[in-house]
Amino acid sequence: MDTALLITQLLNGLQLGVLLFLLAAGLTLIFGIMDFINLAHGSFYMVGAYICGTLVALLDSFVLGVILAIPLTLAVGYVAELVVARTLYARDHLDHVLATFGLILIFDTAVHLFWGAEGMAIPLPDWLNGQIAVSETILLPTYRIAIISVGLAVAVGLYVLVTRTRIGMLIRAGASNRTMVQALGVDIKRLFSLVFAAGAAIAGLAGMMVSPITEASIGMGNDIIIVAFVVIIIGGIGSVKGAFVGALIVGMIDTMGRSYLDQFMKLFMSDQNAETAAPAVSAMLIYILMAAILAVRPQGLFPPRVR
Amino acid sequence: MKKMLLGAALGAVMMAGPAFGASHGEPVKIGFVTTLTTPAAVIGNDMKNAFDLALEHIGGEMGGRKVEVIYEDDGFKPEVGKQASDKLVKQDEVDFVTGFIWSHVLLASSKSVLDSGTFLISANAGPSQLAGKGCHENFFSVSWQNDQTPMALGEALNANGVNSVYIMAPNYAAGKDMVAGVERTFKGEVKGKDLTKWGADAQLDFSAELAKAKASGAEAIWVFYPGKAGGAFIQQYTQAGLQDSLPLYSVFTVDALSLPRLKDAGLTGVLGSRATQHWSPDLDNEANKKFVTDFLAKYGSYPSFYAQQSYDAMMLIKSAVDAVGGDLSDKDAVRAALAKADFASTRGGFKFGNNHFPVQNFYLREAVEDSEGRWTTKVVSTVYEDHQDPHAADCGM
Numbered sequence: 192m193d194t195a196l197l198i199t200q201l202l203n204g205l206q207l208g209v210l211l212f213l214l215a216a217g218l219t220l221i222f223g224i225m226d227f228i229n230l231a232h233g234s235f236y237m238v239g240a241y242i243c244g245t246l247v248a249l250l251d252s253f254v255l256g257v258i259l260a261i262p263l264t265l266a267v268g269y270v271a272e273l274v275v276a277r278t279l280y281a282r283d284h285l286d287h288v289l290a291t292f293g294l295i296l297i298f299d300t301a302v303h304l305f306w307g308a309e310g311m312a313i314p315l316p317d318w319l320n321g322q323i324a325v326s327e328t329i330l331l332p333t334y335r336i337a338i339i340s341v342g343l344a345v346a347v348g349l350y351v352l353v354t355r356t357r358i359g360m361l362i363r364a365g366a367s368n369r370t371m372v373q374a375l376g377v378d379i380k381r382l383f384s385l386v387f388a389a390g391a392a393i394a395g396l397a398g399m400m401v402s403p404i405t406e407a408s409i410g411m412g413n414d415i416i417i418v419a420f421v422v423i424i425i426g427g428i429g430s431v432k433g434a435f436v437g438a439l440i441v442g443m444i445d446t447m448g449r450s451y452l453d454q455f456m457k458l459f460m461s462d463q464n465a466e467t468a469a470p471a472v473s474a475m476l477i478y479i480l481m482a483a484i485l486a487v488r489p490q491g492l493f494p495p496r497v498r
Numbered sequence: 499m500k501k502m503l504l505g506a507a508l509g510a511v512m513m514a515g516p517a518f519g520a521s522h523g524e525p526v527k528i529g530f531v532t533t534l535t536t537p538a539a540v541i542g543n544d545m546k547n548a549f550d551l552a553l554e555h556i557g558g559e560m561g562g563r564k565v566e567v568i569y570e571d572d573g574f575k576p577e578v579g580k581q582a583s584d585k586l587v588k589q590d591e592v593d594f595v596t597g598f599i600w601s602h603v604l605l606a607s608s609k610s611v612l613d614s615g616t617f618l619i620s621a622n623a624g625p626s627q628l629a630g631k632g633c634h635e636n637f638f639s640v641s642w643q644n645d646q647t648p649m650a651l652g653e654a655l656n657a658n659g660v661n662s663v664y665i666m667a668p669n670y671a672a673g674k675d676m677v678a679g680v681e682r683t684f685k686g687e688v689k690g691k692d693l694t695k696w697g698a699d700a701q702l703d704f705s706a707e708l709a710k711a712k713a714s715g716a717e718a719i720w721v722f723y724p725g726k727a728g729g730a731f732i733q734q735y736t737q738a739g740l741q742d743s744l745p746l747y748s749v750f751t752v753d754a755l756s757l758p759r760l761k762d763a764g765l766t767g768v769l770g771s772r773a774t775q776h777w778s779p780d781l782d783n784e785a786n787k788k789f790v791t792d793f794l795a796k797y798g799s800y801p802s803f804y805a806q807q808s809y810d811a812m813m814l815i816k817s818a819v820d821a822v823g824g825d826l827s828d829k830d831a832v833r834a835a836l837a838k839a840d841f842a843s844t845r846g847g848f849k850f851g852n853n854h855f856p857v858q859n860f861y862l863r864e865a866v867e868d869s870e871g872r873w874t875t876k877v878v879s880t881v882y883e884d885h886q887d888p889h890a891a892d893c894g895m
Contacts, residue, residue, distance in 0.1 A: 193713055195713070196709060199713075200706055203706050203709060204706075206705065308535075308539035309540050310726050310729075310759075312729060312733070312760070312763040313763065314764045315737075315763075315764075320764075322737075330739065332734075332737040332739070333737075334737055335705065335737075401703075403733070403763075404702075404734055404737070405733075406726060406729050406733070408537035409536070410537065413699075417699075446705070446706045449707065450710060453692075466691055466693055467669065467693060469693075470669045470692075470693050470694055470695055471669070471695075474695050
């Protein structure tokens with residue numbers, strides 16, 4: 192096997208993995224701490240991308256656009272929590288699903304009205320548009336390396352925040368036993384708002400990072416949110432570490448499936464069947480993995496400790 | 499409350515007005531099924547714009563009757579497209595159904611339309627099924643059969659001395675037809691092939707596939723990515739710096755919809771990439787000049803081939819309705835008039851084959867910058883003259 196290609200594909204898998212992590216981190220905290228199913232989490236991914244795209248066009252600077260779009264997405268998340276999510280925490284999961292599904296439709300239509308159906312291409316500055324030679328034979332787009340770096344930086348930042356700070360302690364305590372945290376006099380409402388808005392901002396960041404590759408488009412978050420749910424189920428709901436490991440596993444499996452499954456399947460079926468079946472099967476792989484993990488370890492790989 | 503009722507009644511009278519006003523009774527009804535939601539709405543809107551422009555150009559009339567167009571959204575889903583078609587033929591009782599971007603949507607909808615005896619005119623999708631054994635006397639295409647454009651591309655690759663190619667296309671009906679088309683005529687080696695996930699949640703990140711293409715050692719890459727996937731593909735292709743080592747050949751990917759956005763994103767790497775098509779905005783004929791100039795003036799961008807086909811669809815329908823003097827009761831007469839393709843097509847004239855698909859020229863076009871700095875396409879050479887699709891022989895008509 193071609194080693195250079197294998198390493199390139201591993202890096203591609205890593206890049207997809209960290210993007211999924213950015214999305215899954217907020218989702219797992221919101222689900223874990225508030226027991227709130229937020230289908231509309233993907234909408235923040237889309238809104239972040241569109242806000243960023245508009246700012247980049249206005250300011251003519253990608254980095255500045257991203258830096259300014261993060262607090263704006265945070266604000267959108269904060270308002271969504273205040274207006275919609277907060278009233279629903281006490282209700283059951285079906286109500287969450289219904290309400291946040293409605294929220295998806297509202298966000299999608301709002302984006303359609305505001306920005307049109309065309310989608311939005313986000314230009315990159317020249318220094319991000321080139322390629323970096325990782326070794327003599329491996330040449331990766333600079334921007335993909337940038338995504339990996341940003342994703343890993345956020346992962347480290349979240350790790351420090353969750354394990355080393357007072358807020359992180361409250362978040363972990365909230366994930367373990369919400370009632371007890373409340374009984375100890377912590378303002379749980381404020382904690383919830385904070386986590387929700389921060390989760391939205393990180394999802395928005397993921398959208399900003401992905402749109403120079405795929406363009407921002409309506410419903411872009413709805414496709415990926417399902418995969419993000421797979422990630423948090425594999426990783427264990429409520430665990431940031433689980434989300435990270437789950438995202439990397441899913442990213443790797445998806446990329447490796449797309450890279451090598453057709454060659455593998457050609458070993459035991461006709462070329463033509465392998466070519467048609469391989470993309471279908473590789474799209475299924477992560478769900479097969481999720482089913483297997485649910486069967487063996489229903490609580491996920493790294494569930495938060497709960498008493 | 500009384501005021502509101504009065505208002506509503508007035509509104510109803512006003513809406514009914516044009517129908518009463520038309521001296522020749524009922525209008526000619528045309529149903530137009532396309533994608534008006536999801537990101538693929540970019541294509542649907544372009545088709546709708548062109549159809550509206552065509553309606554303007556014909557003065558809203560054909561065969562002495564008013565024309566009423568009913569637009570329906572297929573949501574990029576075969577089942578929704580079928581429902582929309584059912585509604586058009588059963589509830590609205592339209593005389594013609596046209597539009598259809600997607601082969602799988604057209605295949606799901608064609609039975610509903612054709613079983614009701616309504617004329618079906620595809621303004622884009624050209625699945626092999628409807629060109630071969632499944633051809634139908636009331637089905638016409640003003641675009642092309644899916645195989646043709648990639649077949650022309652295969653020939654262009656041969657002519658340019660390309661010996662090996664890497665293939666990428668979406669995994670659905672048209673994607674497979676396109677791949678089959680290129681493989682039918684390309685004489686060199688296919689170094690590798692990827693069919694990627696398609697539909698509402700289509701795969702848009704092609705990092706793994708591009709890495710494989712690069713490692714395969716092919717001399718060129720050929721792709722088919724219509725709509726927003728095309729923009730995404732080209733962005734990633736340029737970001738990966740492949741334009742020098744792996745020249746891009748494409749069909750239905752680099753078009754008037756993707757080029758302005760690629761320009762916004764500053765992806766100059768796409769200029770010079772080549773594609774085959776039955777039409778180009780710079781084709782020199784009267785109908786095309788009028789169409790392109792007015793489209794540019796009205797919408798501020800070049801029309802895509804989707805737009806061109808939609809425009810031609812309206813002109814084809816008009817030619818038939820004119821020929822029968824607006825009397826659509828004699829289906830045989832209408833069919834015979836349609837089959838003549840007696841109108842000034844923006845592609846410069848064509849005739850229908852036995853399967854009611856156009857027999858037409860195919861050109862190699864290159865992405866270029868025009869005198870005003872807009873990105874568009876220019877004809878480089880003619881690959882095929884009067885080309886008929888390979889499935890026509892299987893059609894019993």
